[in-house]
Amino acid sequence: MPEQTSGRVALGAGGTVPAIEHCDTTAKWFMISSVSYFFIVGIIALTIAAKFCWPSLLGSVQYLTYGRLRPLHVNGMLFGWLLPADMALTFFIVPRLCAVKLYSEKLGVATAVLWNIIVLGAVVTLPLGMNQGLEYAELPMGLDILVVIAWLMFSYNIFATIFARKYEAMYVSLWYIMGTLVWTAFVYLTGNFAVLFATGTNQANLNWMYVHNAVGLIFTPVGLAIAYYYIPKSSNTPIYSHRLSMIGFWALAFVYVWTGAHHMIHGPISQWLQTISIAFSVMLLIPVWAAVYNFFATMKGQWHQLRESVPLKFLMSGVVFYLLTCFQGPMHSLRSVNAIVSKTDWIPGHAHMALLGAFSFFAIAGIYFTLPRLFQRKLFSEVLANWSYWFLMIGGLGFFVTLWLGGFWQGWQWNNPAIPFIDTVKALQPIWLVRFFSGVLMFAGIVSFVYNVMATILGQARDEAQTV
Amino acid sequence: MLRKADTSATWAIAFSTVFFFIGGLLTTVAPPMIDKTWSKPFENNDPSKGPTGKLVNYTPQQLKGRAIYVREGCWYCHTQQTRTLLSDTIRSGWKGVRSPVSTPDEFVYDYPHMFGTKRTGPDLSRVGGKYDTQWHRTHFRNPRDLVQGSIMPPFPWIVEDKEEFESLVAYIQTLGRAKNWRPDNDYEK
Incomplete structure (x- = not known):
């Protein structure tokens, strides 16, 4: 793909390019698939949350134990919902930022078909217990290979589009998307293939490098690409600073990959490697605060728009959750804090704030904004969209805050060896009950979001949609 | 640039x-x-340098048990690491004797590693030899028969499959045994 610079519109030259008709078939495919899996995997999520309260639930079915369903929940949300949702939005954003058509819709649709095969493969193999035993990398080898092929197809399509672009300067979202394409490839290869050549601590180190960067170098950059595109778009305000977005991007590119070993603080891994990972974890505050400041400064004087716009509500709440989760992360890596919160229920609280509170909120906002433009229909119901926000927001907060409090308390109890372990389990029962009911609220949010999307696509126009 | x-x-x-x-x-x-x-792999014959012992590779039966541990996702709720925290060494300890902390050389034959990230149930890094086969049989059939308040799921289909059950117990009994740290070596078989 040689980069053609001729005929390109330079930054600030005042030139424009003719409007083009985008086809968007691929974006539509990915969007419908991801939204469907969001609903299906939401049921799994509720089931495993219920198992904390009623441990014998479905206890006689070996395919539906906690140990079989948890990887399905994690992989389903990561690779069934969030990543394809991000890919759908990438397929929408990139041609528009480049002012060209997508390189190949045929290749894109083929990628979407392959992606659905992978997700359905996971739904079959994980309950059967075909689990490779490495967190986030549970999928059997055959599916891992398909993921790599699908990623190469996706990357080729996007890169070819970017190389054919009409604008010379690239908006920040494009760098983040290119970063995602490159880093995902290497991070995924490390976590699913390189690990197979190592054992024990060495393998764990590779595994955590993957687990950490699956969030840090896959979902973070693509999530920020989406936020950088949709915050200015939905508020109709230009981004505050191009330079600040560059600082954030290159700091992220350099710092993130060093931090994998902070998953084993106090554990059986070299102390000096723990210290390196702690130092770089604290440095993560730089790229995070650069991005968050940029988003807040963009919204200066525009906050009133949140009242009317569901996408902006999701986006800016997502930014706040991103700020919080990325403040927790560096703090957890400090040895003293880690001694309390590590391995406790605080950790799922933290992980859910990153993947649901920040990155899923960005993706939902992107879908709410894009959907009417993709299908050229009015959103089925603005009122329902608002409800979906409040369900997810209140359910999410209930979930996060309960698990932090419970996890912190649990960590204190563990650090007092006079308390028998089983008493620390019994103490958490009310916490898990509140978590389950927060999960019910979140699921209500998912259902109202998914129903709204599907009803819009199927074009059941209601009067309400016109009047609100 | x-x-x-x-x-x-x-x-x-x-x-x-x-x-x-x-x-x-x-x-x-x-x-x-x-x-x-x-x-x-861990090996130490000099008591002045800490616990003695030698890490040996798993037998085929233990490996089979390990595969069941992986398949059932036991590692989502049980860690296998006694961290450099006082409370961890006491919780992993035995009859008032503190357990040594886990070191990388004890896990050289672990494939996949089972360090874990979440401790919903107790840590298992030194559980080998603490409970006998009959205890595990009852516990796997229904954990709440032995431990009131436990939220571990029942695994009756493992207990009913003699080969699977014996392999899994054989694996569990190896955990943390490379270092001989218990007084009088009082391990269950």
Whole structure:
């Protein structure tokens, strides 16, 4: 793909390019698939949350134990919902930022078909217990290979589009998307293939490098690409600073990959490697605060728009959750804090704030904004969209805050060896009950979001949609 | 120079890749070359240097049991690491004797590793030899028959399959046994 610079519109030259008709078939495919899996995997999520309260639930079915369903929940949300949702939005954003058509819709649709095969493969193999035993990398080898092929197809399509672009300067979202394409490839290869050549601590180190960067170098950059595109778009305000977005991007590119070993603080891994990972974890505050400041400064004087716009509500709440989760992360890596919160229920609280509170909120906002433009229909119901926000927001907060409090308390109890372990389990029962009911609220949010999307696509126009 | 990445996709890709590989190689490839304990199985015959013992590889039966541990996702709720925390060494201890902390050389034959990230149930890094086969049979059939308030799921289909059950128990009994640290070596078989 040689980069053609001729005929390109330079930054600030005042030139424009003719409007083009985008086809968007691929974006539509990915969007419908991801939204469907969001609903299906939401049921799994509720089931495993219920198992904390009623441990014998479905206890006689070996395919539906906690140990079989948890990887399905994690992989389903990561690779069934969030990543394809991000890919759908990438397929929408990139041609528009480049002012060209997508390189190949045929290749894109083929990628979407392959992606659905992978997700359905996971739904079959994980309950059967075909689990490779490495967190986030549970999928059997055959599916891992398909993921790599699908990623190469996706990357080729996007890169070819970017190389054919009409604008010379690239908006920040494009760098983040290119970063995602490159880093995902290497991070995924490390976590699913390189690990197979190592054992024990060495393998764990590779595994955590993957687990950490699956969030840090896959979902973070693509999530920020989406936020950088949709915050200015939905508020109709230009981004505050191009330079600040560059600082954030290159700091992220350099710092993130060093931090994998902070998953084993106090554990059986070299102390000096723990210290390196702690130092770089604290440095993560730089790229995070650069991005968050940029988003807040963009919204200066525009906050009133949140009242009317569901996408902006999701986006800016997502930014706040991103700020919080990325403040927790560096703090957890400090040895003293880690001694309390590590391995406790605080950790799922933290992980859910990153993947649901920040990155899923960005993706939902992107879908709410894009959907009417993709299908050229009015959103089925603005009122329902608002409800979906409040369900997810209140359910999410209930979930996060309960698990932090419970996890912190649990960590204190563990650090007092006079308390028998089983008493620390019994103490958490009310916490898990509140978590389950927060999960019910979140699921209500998912259902109202998914129903709204599907009803819009199927074009059941209601009067309400016109009047609100 | 990073300015170039503003208008050139090739530069942006090149810099992203280089930045990734600096940290990537230094934190994954370099450490096992620097710290040899990651790959050298534990062996110590000198009591003045800490607990004695030798890490031996798993038998085929123990490996079969380990595969069941992986398949059932036991590792989502049970860690296998006694961390460098006083409370961990006491909780992993036995009859008032503190357990030694876990070191990388005790896990050289672990494939996949089972260190875990979440401790919903107790840590299992030193559980080997603490409970006998009959205890495990009852416990796997229904954990709440032995431990009131436990939220571990029942696993009757493992208990009913003699070979699976015996393999799993054989694996569990190996956990943390490379280091001989218990007084009088009072391990259950």
